Amino acid sequence: MAELWKSLPSWVRNIVIPVLVLVLAWNVIAFVFGVVGALLSIVIKLLVVVGIAAAVVILVKKAAKS
Template structure:
């Protein structure tokens, strides 16, 4: 691997490789942000569904008593 690295021209080692690393890191960061935000969205939707279900249960129990 070191031989391959040394065989690359200096402009590739100093410009192209760091740009590729930055692009890959940027894509990885946005992938992680996307995964976290989608999980938070699912969590919020789940909490809304549980809250609505609890409200329906309370309303049905009140209606059954009266």
């Protein structure tokens, strides 16, 4: 591996490789934030549905008493 690294031109080692690493890191970070955002979105939607269902149950029980 060291021989391969040393065989690369200096402009590849100093410019191309760091840019590729930054792009890859950016994509990994964007993926992680996307997954976390999607999970949070699902949790919020589930909480809204559960809240609406609880309100409907409470209203139906109150309507049944009267």
